Amino acid sequence: MGCASSRNVTPIAREWPNEPHHFYKQKVCWNRLCSLCDQFLVGYMNYSAQCTKCNATVHKWCAPRFKSFCMKGFPDVDRKEKLVKQIYYEGHKLVLVKKQFHTRRCWCCAGYVGRYYHLCYVCKVCNFICHPHCIGNMKLTCKTVQKDNFCNEIQGHKFVLTYKKLWTQCEKCHFNLDIFLTPAYKCKECGIKVHSDCKHFYNFECPSTYLSLGIAFLHEGDSTVMTQKFFCYGCDRDFYGCERESRFCHFSKRFYCINCHSNHSEILPDRVLLHWDFAPDTVCDWSRLVLRYMHSKSFISLDEVSSLVTQLHRELISIERILLEIISYYENLPECKKAFDKILYKIKNCWPNLLETPLHFSLSNFEDIYKCFNCENPSKDLFCPIVIESHEKIIQHVRHNCKTCISKSYSCAICCPVSPDSEINKEFEDVLYPFENSVIKCPDEECTFPVCVHRRCLKKNPDFVCPNCKSKIEDK
DSSP states (O other), X not given: OOOGGGGTOOOOOOOOOOOOOOEEEOOOOTTOBOTTTOOBOTTOGGGEEEETTTOOEEETTTTTTOOSOOGGGSOOOOTTTOEEEEEEETTEEEEEEEOOOSSOBOTTTOOBSTTSTTEEEEETTTOOEEOGGGGGGOOOOOHHHHHHHOOEEXXXXXXEEEOSOOXXXXXXXXXXXXXXXXXXXXXXXXXXXXXXXXXXXXXXXXXXXXXXXXXXXXXXXXXXXXXXTTBOTTTOOBOOSTTOOOEEETTTTEEEOTTTOOOEEEOOHHHHXXXXXXXXXXXXXXXXXXXXXXXXXXXXXXXXXXXXXXXXXXXXXXXXXXXXXXXXXXHHOGGGHHHHHHHTHHHHHHOTTTTTSTTEEOHHHHHHHHHHHHOSSOOTTSHHHHXXXXXXXXXXXXXXXXXXXXXTOBOBTTTOOSOTTSSTHHHHTOOBOTTSTTEEEOOOTTOSSOOEXXXXXXXXXXXXXXXXXXXXXXXX
């Protein structure tokens, strides 16, 4: 946990008031709450007790159980700054403030702050708020401290305290997350959210560590309940009993119980790669977490998958060829890098790692490619239309618009033996670059003026020889 020494501040000794309350019977307003049980005092006016010094009001039967000390022991509040004293605890820069907090709750006990004498501790950095007598039960460190040196690694998950309002469920107990009751933790890698008490019992490993094994998501063969000995593969519970049920996960090929399998449907990567099938099927909760992580991260490498998949689909082959051409133009023509950055800004904003690793795709990329080639009116914001549009703009820039790029180009020595800048070559509209896959350059390194030809032209004329190399041989 964070501490005061991490911020190089000497903690101030807390001098808590030790004077007990002095209760007496008193009629109070109808909208007052009991300081202990949070119940209204309506109907119990003759049985309410109020402290003579700090005005704390409780039911008569709640007064013996009200163990907090009287707040009269605190010094008076300055009207200008409204500050009493400042302490450093768990990295928080806490200040005792006297304000009207009607809607805010204490982060330690979840009780309203306004009903406790209108005094509370507030952190200047992270806006943490709590009652004065709840500081001893504090479990949350300040966000400035936990950003530096507070990270729990459990089963590959990198849990970090979160201070945002979370309206989701805990991945372990499936109850709502409420940071006012218990601290909430979030994994920096996969984004799951759990309670502070549940993170130690979360048995499933992080998808980032699981997918680091490469193509481990291609499972072969189906399991049966008998091979699992009638036990859940996730929590090791048996399937016996009238309320027990076994559910099959189509991703891990295992059986799970109702607590580990909520019948969520997701697209399966093995069906996409083997059969180009995007029909969703039921998976367990952990498999759903892995597939959602794969949907946004580029973990599927075509180089690794090609050894298992006998034949890639034509859509993938065409997109792969387009991406490799874009990268070849981007790397081999550095003079026009600014122009290429303007053309490829959509790809860099949406998929920043795509140009660095062009053969690594995510499930969302595969889904966009499928929609682009199989839908009548695909959206222009999908992956495939953006890549095709940027490729067409680069071809137009390199072959027709930019003079600096054309000056570095060649013309085919077989079908168009003219320089690329000449007017005759405009009829062919074909400019060659030596780094293209469809072009072959003279392999002789000593050739002073090497030529380039099309591969298709060289197949038709296999006896073709570079004219510069041929003249050297004749001179000798």
